[in-house]
Amino acid sequence: MSWDKELEELARRKALAAQMGGADKVARHKALGKLTVRERVDALVDEGSFHEIGSIAGKASYDAEGNLAAFTPANLVMGRARIDGRPVAVAGDDFTVRGGAADAAIRGKLVTVEKMALDLRLPLIRLVDGTGGGGSVKSIEIEGRTLLPSIAMWQLCVDNLSQVPVVALALGSVAGLGAARVAASHYSVIVKDTAQMFVAGPPVVARVGPTLEKNELGGSDIHTRNGAIDDEAASEPEAFAMTRKFLSYLPSSVHELPARTAPQDDPKRRDEWLLSVIPRDQKKVYKMRPIVEALVDEGSFFEIGRRWGKSVITGLARLDGWPVALMASDPYHYGGAWTADACDKVIRFVDLAQTFHLPVVHLVDVPGFLIGRQAEEAGTIRHGARAMQAIYQCTVPWCAILVRKVYGVAGAAHMNPSRYGMRYAWPSGDWGSLPIAGGLEAAYKAELEAAADPKAKLAEIEARLAKLSSPFRSAESYLVEEIIDPRGTRAILTEFAHLAAPLRSPGPPSFGYRP
DSSP, X not given: OOOHXXXXXHHXXXXXXXXXXXXXXXXXXXXXXXXXXXXXXXXXXXXXXXXXXXXXXXXEEEOTTSOEEEEEEOSEEEEEXXXXXXXXXXXXXXXXXXXXXXXXXXXXXXXXXXXXXXXXXXXXXXXXXXXXXXXXXXXXXXXXXXXXXXXXXXHXXXXXXXXXXXXXXXXXXXXXXXXXXXXXXXXXXXXXXXXXXXXXXXXXXXXXXXXXXXXXXXOHHHHHHXXXXXXXXXXXXXXXXXXXXXXXXXXXXXXXXXOOOOOOSOTTOOOGGGGGOSOSSTXXXXXXXXHXXXXXXXXXXXXXXXXXXXXXXXXXXXXXXXXXXEEEEOTTTGGGOBOHHHHHHHHHHHHHHHHTTOOEEEEEEEOOBOOSHHHHHTTHHHHHHHHHHHHHHOOSOEEEEEEEEEEHHHHHTTSOTTSOOEEEEOXXXXXXXXXXXHHHXXXXXXXXXXXXXXXXXXXXXXXXXXXXXXXXXXXXXXXXXXXXXXXXXXXXXXXXXXXXXXXXXXXXXXXXXXX
């Protein structure tokens, strides 16, 4: 009455599945410097925590007696695991089986893992290598028919973005649906040199255009600079470490709140050099990232998307242990002006904060939207209007520190004035509807034309207006709430984090996340 025979058959099938695409294909895969799918899962998650589901799904053939003759596993490995003790859902493509193209039960497994993440409220990690469940021309002959394009699991992808953290790693040549699965995430990483991403790969592109190598067409240098992928990793282990770090700032789902870690830094720490970090000469730049590092808990700043939308710095950090979303200007790029891609970066980042209940800290030095022919051709104002919409829709607690410039429509997006937000200015604060230097000639045209020495007159007017533009004049009229000593900024921000913590409410956002 024993079921030993069936258990032996189960063990045999699992052993066959563990062989993946076969020894030759596994060796070829590893020769490219890539881990196999189960090695990737093991390197990502807590040791021994992976519980695989659908391990013996695949394509089988049988002999005349109905016994299993051969078995090829589905080229998707998925299941549940833990990262830093928290349960997660993981799906990994197996490139050694038909290059990761749609095969056997892969579509059903893709749907299952997306449902699992959604309904069990688990963070989802996609390890993408190949088409990630997408099509292959060879499938036409195998299936004996063509398919009308339809992606059954895409609505689940959309729903998950507004419910659970989604991380996608491009770990090989990613195309088609695989590329879409990478892009439809809250955080994405591509491995330098060994991974690429395309709508269609080089052989397809060569039929309609030039012949390109993989990295020429879709390497990390391309997609981490256009925003399709957030960050680049030097290796697969580094990509896994980045994944764990990103998830550490977020709740498991929107139905929870981001957890506080044990404070490791003095909440009232003062750095003397902050008093002189902003140059008096408005034309001179300074480095914003050291300022960010000085204001947040030591070592806690995790930057996201450093290589695109460069005039805006975005990342996650902690203030006295509380996770926050931090956005800052970078005057080294366009003087901090918002470009079209910087606006898109702001939209995605603010949506991330809103979705997962992260208070926002904004360090502001914005001279406005980027101007000029190139900016107009990029439709900067359209992107800018969308960025403003995201900020004005955001309801999480917000604190703005006006470090230097706050000009024009983009400057007005430093916070939503219809809601209460904490706002402080440094003595270096400089604001207005447009910079003085940019509007003097037009505003005082008649006076300058009548002057015996127009250059001297221009300098006189500029000096007069500079005194009137002092932040103290604004504070007199309560147009800015408070001017502070820069050295006291960290204490104010940690107070903000403590005040914001009880205001956070778990639950789904009022609008969906925009990938």
